Amino acid sequence: MKHVRAAQMIGRNSEGDLVSRPLSPFMIGTAYRAQMSSMTSIAHRITGCALGVGTLLLTLWLVCAATAAQAFADIQGLLASWLGLLMLIGFTFALFYHFCNGIRHLAWDSGRGFELGAMHRNGWIVLAASVILTAGFWLVGFLVW
Amino acid sequence: MEDPNVPVRIMRSPLGRAQGLGAARHGVGHWWAQRVTAVALLPLSLYFVASVLILAGATQARMAGFMAKPWNTVLFLCLIAALFYHLSLGLQVVIEDYVSHEGKRRGGIMLVNGLIVLSALACAVSVLKLAF
Numbered sequence: 001m002k003h004v005r006a007a008q009m010i011g012r013n014s015e016g017d018l019v020s021r022p023l024s025p026f027m028i029g030t031a032y033r034a035q036m037s038s039m040t041s042i043a044h045r046i047t048g049c050a051l052g053v054g055t056l057l058l059t060l061w062l063v064c065a066a067t068a069a070q071a072f073a074d075i076q077g078l079l080a081s082w083l084g085l086l087m088l089i090g091f092t093f094a095l096f097y098h099f100c101n102g103i104r105h106l107a108w109d110s111g112r113g114f115e116l117g118a119m120h121r122n123g124w125i126v127l128a129a130s131v132i133l134t135a136g137f138w139l140v141g142f143l144v145w
Numbered sequence: 146m147e148d149p150n151v152p153v154r155i156m157r158s159p160l161g162r163a164q165g166l167g168a169a170r171h172g173v174g175h176w177w178a179q180r181v182t183a184v185a186l187l188p189l190s191l192y193f194v195a196s197v198l199i200l201a202g203a204t205q206a207r208m209a210g211f212m213a214k215p216w217n218t219v220l221f222l223c224l225i226a227a228l229f230y231h232l233s234l235g236l237q238v239v240i241e242d243y244v245s246h247e248g249k250r251r252g253g254i255m256l257v258n259g260l261i262v263l264s265a266l267a268c269a270v271s272v273l274k275l276a277f
Contacts, residue, residue, distance in 0.1 A: 066271035
């Protein structure tokens, strides 16, 4: 055994025998039914990581703009293609979800909205708001474009 | 906050008691910075979304004209700072949670932070180059 972490996983049962300590299963898998709490939580992480990848697109967009007129025209064209639009729709949904669920997290941090009923309700509100905001964004987007 | 079941009256605030704790003695620093950047990103991300709509299908000249407005330069620089700091804090937690091998965990965090610094600087320099 090399690590303290590994040592902490070993304990003794009431007979004094060495046993490995039980671990609670991961929130996603066969052990638990899908729940509002676990699903909105993992979705917050997934959208966060997706937005992290999306910042590479933002970087590319800004760097192209600062490089040359043609380079910016190329990236604008790429973003306006079907593949680009698909990426951007995913990106805006991830952004609005992370934004709305982030507000939910900040509310929890201030001690509000923790009750089971409220948590379920505001989870659905977050989902609905993200869909509505994404749809609204693209409606305005196609109108001004 | 006083617990009515505990007869001892704690004079220090909950924040004061939590500060300086943890293995790195950084206490709530990471947690707090994540919240501060999250709050900053609430208005800044809405501003970003609005500016993306304004710049839909724009030419480079229009983009440069947009960035040359002082408030746009400042807001974009604020956005870049808050966004990449928040991203760094968030990805660090994700890596710490899922990578159990210590070397890989430390290496992964360093690699991600390196990429974040590169991207953040590339964004900031591009905005400044467009603005001036």
